[in-house]
Amino acid sequence: MKKYRIIIFFLFLISIVATDKVYGQINELPLLGKIIYVDPGHGGADPGANHKDILEKNINLEISKILAGQLGEKGAIVYLTREGDYDLARPNIAERKRSDLSRRIRMINESACDLYLSIHLNATTSSTWRGAQVFYDDVNEKNKILGEKIQASFKKHLASRRKLKQINNLYMYRMIKRVGVLLEVGFLSNANERYILQKQYYQRRVANAIVEGVINYFSE
Incomplete structure (x- = not known):
């Protein structure tokens, strides 16, 4: 016994x-089972912001791929709107930019994604502006909540002093009905940020900040 x-x-x-x-x-x-669309801005004939031979489209893609990997490590199912240097416009179309945006909108709206993250860089005529910033459209009430979480993470990990900002006049973000935000992760017009945004260690830090914000959003 x-x-x-x-x-x-x-x-x-x-x-x-x-x-x-x-x-x-x-x-x-x-993030197990969460479906996330990562949208690297610009591509192909559309370079986005630039400084000499430093192109926004390339940095957007590099950060997006790192971000996709980190999200996947947390259990998410991740899709990219583009995985190389090309836009999403239909061939031989005159209004390529509109066609490119429409394709991105359709891809995200027709997916079953829980949220999307649109990755971009900022640029102004002033070289002093800096910092990662989140923009949201109030077409979906949850966009602001997601934006708050990621902006707080930018402050914590990237020392960004910028504030979450509402935008309601950008075609793509008004037309996307899924939860999501536009992330301007730094200023290409600022010499210091331009330098570090090209470095993989900083790109990983940016991605990590975004991932933490996403996790905090789903934790509520």
């Missing part, structure tokens, strides 16, 4: 350890 009690006791201990391991795996995958 004593032998059976010992066996039962050990089985009980094993079950506790196994349960703890499962909970640990769940905690390590806070």
